[in-house]
Amino acid sequence: MIKLTEQPIQAEQAIDAVAHCNAGANLLFLGTTRQWTGDQETRELKYECYQEMALKQMQQLHDQAMEKWPLLGVCIIHRLGCVPVGETSIAVAVSSGHRQPAFEAGPWLIDRLKQVVPVWKQEINQQGDSTWVHPLNPGATS
Amino acid sequence: MIKLTEQPIQAEQAIDAVAHCNAGANLLFLGTTRQWTGDQETRELKYECYQEMALKQMQQLHDQAMEKWPLLGVCIIHRLGCVPVGETSIAVAVSSGHRQPAFEAGPWLIDRLKQVVPVWKQEINQQGDSTWVHPLNPGATS
Amino acid sequence: MKINVIVFAAVKEVLGRERLEIDLHAPATVADLRQALLQKHPNITDLMDHCVISVDQEYSDDSTVLKEGCEVGVIPPVSGG
């Protein structure tokens, strides 16, 4: 399952999407908005995307992971709009018969997603100032 | 959180247990009963444990993981009794500021758990025959 | 030919809009589009140094050939997740 949503992401939603009767291993990664990054306090993150291309790139990551590993399911859900401290911006779930493919595919998917999926975030601090997050300014997420 | 339970394990339960306002990364592993292992069809797994020692060993794994990595939370829940196909026997969740510690601690915890925590499972096949699972007969889980 | 360009994040903020139209002589490549874009909007020069260009929702390079009606995206460093 591939999804972009403005609604809060529930853990069950992503893990249910990869459930399979032949799965022994189910891995879920949730990226959440962190309150403190060093001495910087974040109020929320604000995400926007290039929707058609983001969905296309997420689908490609899904397909590539299914090809690279013997997975039974792959789910990528990205939230858009404002994500307050503690809430989930990204959920990646995978399932496989045994645990090694899941533990390899999970980090690969989130690493690749952060490299190729056209989503951008602004960090809003406690004073309400916003900054675009980029590689030299990595911000309040995982 | 460390827990042994006869009740079904919900994903939210484990992920909520490691929620932290300074977490950017939250990782959940669920081990579920697999229906087919090669040409062997499993009906359910039946778990028993040495309760006091299992809790002690799980707490030690919790503490060791918190020491080895900069984690914000560690949760290990193991189910006991019968676990039908598709249901969760083990949930391991960890949270951290950034994702690397979570992705290292997650597999370490499940690997270690399978080595040191005194829990035993029997595999019940479709004919109702039961077999103790051991290293030479690894059974229908992750 | 007319090329539809969509811009995002900081580039969108500086330009004050999300969609532009750039007129190019065919045949034209992504490199030609970059040049035309900077000529028309020199205020995004610094940002463009860090942007990659997508053509019809796929990453491209300077030599990618543009076709009439294609959709070009100006993609700043992504920061999803």
Added chain:
Amino acid sequence: MKINVIVFAAVKEVLGRERLEIDLHAPATVADLRQALLQKHPNITDLMDHCVISVDQEYSDDSTVLKEGCEVGVIPPVSGG
């Protein structure tokens, strides 16, 4: 001295019960307990080859010294998860 022994999984099935009491002359080690256990229950000899012994819920080795009232576990290869 009396040592409380708890057995699990296949060992429990073979013995038909979970708790045993083994009488040892102090001082005694885990190795002495193993020997006494096999003398009393030779039918678990094959299984015992693959078991480790816990003392008061911690893994032990053959040289670990047993104390009056301690709880010994006979731990077959674990298969949790």
